[in-house]
Amino acid sequence: MSDSSEALATHELRHHFENMEQQRGASSMGMWVFLITEIMFFGGMFMAYLAYRYEYFLAWQEGSQHMNFWIGTVNTAVLICSSLTMVLAVLAIQQGRRRLTSIMLAVTICFAIAFMVLKGMEYHEHWLAHEFPGPAFHFAGIDPRHVEMFFVLYFVMTGFHALHVLIGIGLVSTMLYMNERGHFSADYHNPIENTGLYWHFVDLIWIYLYPLLYLIGHHHVG
Amino acid sequence: MATASAITAEREHYLNADYGFRSWLLTTDHKRIALLYLITITFFFFVGGFFALLIRLELLTPQGDLVQADTYNKLFSMHGQVMIFFFLLPAVPAVLGNFLVPMMIGAKDLAFPRINLLSWYLFIIGGGLMLYTMLTGGVDTGWTFYVPLSTAYLGTHVVLAAVSIFIAGFSSILTGLNFIVTIHRMRAPGMTWGRMPLFLWSNYATSIIQVLGTPVLAITLALVGLERMFHLGVFNPQLGGDPLLFQHLFWFYSHPAVYIMILPGMGVVSEIIPCFSRKRVFGYEFVALASIGIAVLGFLVWAHHMFVAGISVYSAMVFSFFSYLVAVPSAIKVFNWTATMYKGKIYYSTPMLYAMGFIGLFTMGGMTGLFLASLGVDVHVTDTYFIVAHFHYIMVGGMVMAYLAGMHFWWPKITGRMYPESWGKLAAMTIFIGFNLTFFPQFILGWTGMPRRYHAYTPEFQVLNVLSTAGSTVLAVGYLLPMVYFLWSLRYGKEAGDNPWGAAGLEWKTASPPPTYNFEETPVVTWEAYNYDDLPKEVPVVG
Ligand SMILES: [Cu+2]
Numbered sequence: 048m049s050d051s052s053e054a055l056a057t058h059e060l061r062h063h064f065e066n067m068e069q070q071r072g073a074s075s076m077g078m079w080v081f082l083i084t085e086i087m088f089f090g091g092m093f094m095a096y097l098a099y100r101y102e103y104f105l106a107w108q109e110g111s112q113h114m115n116f117w118i119g120t121v122n123t124a125v126l127i128c129s130s131l132t133m134v135l136a137v138l139a140i141q142q143g144r145r146r147l148t149s150i151m152l153a154v155t156i157c158f159a160i161a162f163m164v165l166k167g168m169e170y171h172e173h174w175l176a177h178e179f180p181g182p183a184f185h186f187a188g189i190d191p192r193h194v195e196m197f198f199v200l201y202f203v204m205t206g207f208h209a210l211h212v213l214i215g216i217g218l219v220s221t222m223l224y225m226n227e228r229g230h231f232s233a234d235y236h237n238p239i240e241n242t243g244l245y246w247h248f249v250d251l252i253w254i255y256l257y258p259l260l261y262l263i264g265h266h267h268v269g
Numbered sequence: 270m271a272t273a274s275a276i277t278a279e280r281e282h283y284l285n286a287d288y289g290f291r292s293w294l295l296t297t298d299h300k301r302i303a304l305l306y307l308i309t310i311t312f313f314f315f316v317g318g319f320f321a322l323l324i325r326l327e328l329l330t331p332q333g334d335l336v337q338a339d340t341y342n343k344l345f346s347m348h349g350q351v352m353i354f355f356f357l358l359p360a361v362p363a364v365l366g367n368f369l370v371p372m373m374i375g376a377k378d379l380a381f382p383r384i385n386l387l388s389w390y391l392f393i394i395g396g397g398l399m400l401y402t403m404l405t406g407g408v409d410t411g412w413t414f415y416v417p418l419s420t421a422y423l424g425t426h427v428v429l430a431a432v433s434i435f436i437a438g439f440s441s442i443l444t445g446l447n448f449i450v451t452i453h454r455m456r457a458p459g460m461t462w463g464r465m466p467l468f469l470w471s472n473y474a475t476s477i478i479q480v481l482g483t484p485v486l487a488i489t490l491a492l493v494g495l496e497r498m499f500h501l502g503v504f505n506p507q508l509g510g511d512p513l514l515f516q517h518l519f520w521f522y523s524h525p526a527v528y529i530m531i532l533p534g535m536g537v538v539s540e541i542i543p544c545f546s547r548k549r550v551f552g553y554e555f556v557a558l559a560s561i562g563i564a565v566l567g568f569l570v571w572a573h574h575m576f577v578a579g580i581s582v583y584s585a586m587v588f589s590f591f592s593y594l595v596a597v598p599s600a601i602k603v604f605n606w607t608a609t610m611y612k613g614k615i616y617y618s619t620p621m622l623y624a625m626g627f628i629g630l631f632t633m634g635g636m637t638g639l640f641l642a643s644l645g646v647d648v649h650v651t652d653t654y655f656i657v658a659h660f661h662y663i664m665v666g667g668m669v670m671a672y673l674a675g676m677h678f679w680w681p682k683i684t685g686r687m688y689p690e691s692w693g694k695l696a697a698m699t700i701f702i703g704f705n706l707t708f709f710p711q712f713i714l715g716w717t718g719m720p721r722r723y724h725a726y727t728p729e730f731q732v733l734n735v736l737s738t739a740g741s742t743v744l745a746v747g748y749l750l751p752m753v754y755f756l757w758s759l760r761y762g763k764e765a766g767d768n769p770w771g772a773a774g775l776e777w778k779t780a781s782p783p784p785t786y787n788f789e790e791t792p793v794v795t796w797e798a799y800n801y802d803d804l805p806k807e808v809p810v811v812g
Contacts, residue, residue, distance in 0.1 A: 061382075062377065062378075062786075063376065063377040063378035063379075063380075063382065063455075063786070064455075065791070069454060069455070072454050073380040073381075073450050073451075073453075073454040073455065074380075074381075076449075076450045076453060076454060077380060077381060077384075077446060077447075077450045080446045080449055080450060080480055081446060083480060083481070084442050084446070084480050084481070084483070084484045085484070087480075087481055087482070087484040087485050088484035088485070088487060088488050089488075090484075090485065090488075091484070091485045091487075091488035091489055091492075091518055092488055092492075094514075094517075094518065095492070095503065095514060095518075098511065098514050099511070099514075102511065103509075180499075180501050180502070181499055181500060181501065182500070192502070192508070192509040193509045195502060195508075195509065196502050196503070196508070196509045196510065199495075199501045199502060199503060200503075203492070203495065203501075203503075
């Protein structure tokens with residue numbers, strides 16, 4: 048059995064690598080470097096958020112009170128659970144348990160879709176409350192112009208994050224499909240690991256977005 | 270079976286392994302992708318050069334007679350964007366780097382060949398959009414997209430240009446990612462970090478900047494696009510934003526981008542100087558680490574572009590200090606190259622002429638950079654032709670010279686043919702003279718107060734402007750020459766042989782042009798880099 052899966056693994060060796068070990072190392076390092084560029088990409092937005100939070104503190108506090116605390120919190124829980132199932136998928140394939148891997152990948156996709164649905168409901172709520180920046184934006188409290196900026200950054204940051212969740216759904220689905228076709232084994236499962244890395248990154252970005260947008264400033268309502 | 274018939278003329282190599290468009294457009298061979306890039310960036314070089322000539326032509330007289338202000342704004346904006354994003358940034362990494370990085374470490378290909386091809390396609394899409402932008406009226410923000418000018422006031426294709434650069438940026442990121450992983454994971458047995466050619470060290474440092482800096486430019490341009498299209502306030506003060514934040518984010522990438530342009534050029538020069546001095550490079554470790562030092566320090570100097578923009582005096586002092594500091598690793602390199610030549614057996618062949626030109630012109634560009642790092646002097650010359658002259662000494666005098674040096678040095682390896690040496694020397698001299706005639710007067714113009722980015726100027730500046738325009742035509746001729754004789758040499762050039770320069774380095778240990786997988790078998794490295802002491806003292810092919 049291990050013979051056949053090793054043969055399968057060698058079959059996946061691309062011509063320009065010396066051995067599987069080198070290929071594995073290269074591809075996971077490539078993923079890490081890619082994630083570093085992603086951090087820098089989001090870093091620009093975090094920088095803008097911090098600079099403006101410092102400059103327009105009151106407007107920022109005002110804005111974060113208009114976040115839907117419960118949807119945000121539930122979504123945080125949903126994403127953390129999805130990271131857990133992703134880890135379990137990687138663990139399962141490392142042990143060669145294909146069936147379990149597929150189940151875990153499928154559950155991850157379900158969590159991700161749940162996240163997107165909740166996010167959509169939240170956006171819809173903001174839209175109805177005239178909190179969507181642009182000509183229709185309306186805000187009755189203090190400093191509406193900078194509260195609008197808070198919402199600009201909220202939508203840009205969560206929007207880019209949601210885009211990454213969508214890409215993640217695509218990746219995990221591809222892994223599920225490939226796993227069902229028998230591409231992966233205990234000896235060859237690098238793509239699943241890399242997808243896992245990416246998925247944890249998406250989760251991690253949210254772990255920073257959640258307190259910045261929903262929590263700090265919120266408690267002050269009392 | 271493919272018996273040992275390597276002697277016959279029918280030897281298979283990467284160029285004749287396969288024919289037809291498909292075999293090129295779907296290739297994953299790093300050497301073929303390098304050639305795809307070569308063709309693309311050569312095209313953009315001449316497009317950008319054409320804009321430059323129109324600019325110089327307009328500036329022949331003090332009045333606006335050839336073009337009016339609006340057109341002139343577009344000319345210098347498109348010149349900058351095309352030259353920076355579609356020629357200088359990819360020039361050495363994507364052409365020479367793509368070709369040489371795997372060969373120099375003894376690998377069969379880059380770590381991710383398909384991503385390499387993808388990055389070329391992204392470049393083509395970005396470039397295509399840039400062409401479309403030009404053909405439908407262009408953009409006039411300058412290459413810098415300053416806000417709120419770019420988001421609230423101009424009626425030109427700002428968003429299109431931003432999208433095109435956004436996409437080309439991802440091509441640059443993917444190249445950097447590929448190089449980092451390749452250099453870490455694909456080195457042949459015995460090729461330790463300390464034995465790597467300096468070209469690899471400087472491309473590695475470049476890749477770090479590409480990977481860390483470019484995403485910040487991407488998100489900045491995305492925010493500019495959103496602000497412009499949907500009127501969302503991010504940077505525009507009328508919408509509550511802060512234009513200084515834009516400048517911080519933009520220069521956080523765009524200063525290090527200068528090092529994306531110059532570091533690979535330094536790598537090229539570090540290969541050529543030892544070869545034509547027949548000596549091991551002086552202070553290898555220092556030159557190698559200076560590349561990393563430049564990459565790191567380069568991230569800490571960005572606000573020197575904002576000394577007159579109203580940033581705090583104290584942060585300006587810090588940025589001024591770091592801007593001086595970044596000159597140290599650059600100077601280390603210059604001293605080490607000169608020390609390498611000292612008491613060497615110097616051959617004045619074409620690549621060496623370019624490399625020596627590089628050292629001189631880069632030093633001029635670097636030294637005038639120190640003027641600009643100084644807070645007081647910078648106020649005097651901000652937005653004058655002094656700045657224009659300074660960065661053209663770095664980018665054209667430095668980078669383009671280095672690029673041409675590298676093209677001549679590795680042309681025999683890439684094509685298997687020699688270019689005509691005497692024509693090469695003539696072109697090198699023409700370019701050197703034309704360059705200095707074009708840009709040296711601009712130092713004086715700027716110092717005496719001629720502002721940049723105007724299509725008209727007061728008559729007292731005319732003499733120097735005429736000199737500069739005259740120089741630019743000489744320069745244009747100089748650039749056309751290699752274009753012609755390189756093409757000529759493809760058919761009529763002498764056969765180069767494996768190692769016409771008697772150079773060290775793994776890429777010279779395989780055939781020219783190399784076979785598809787670079788080496789007949791994976792090389793094992795047992796020697797230090799630049800072991801010219803163990804090599805013949807003569808350059809086999811001397812022109
Ligand atoms: Cu700078």
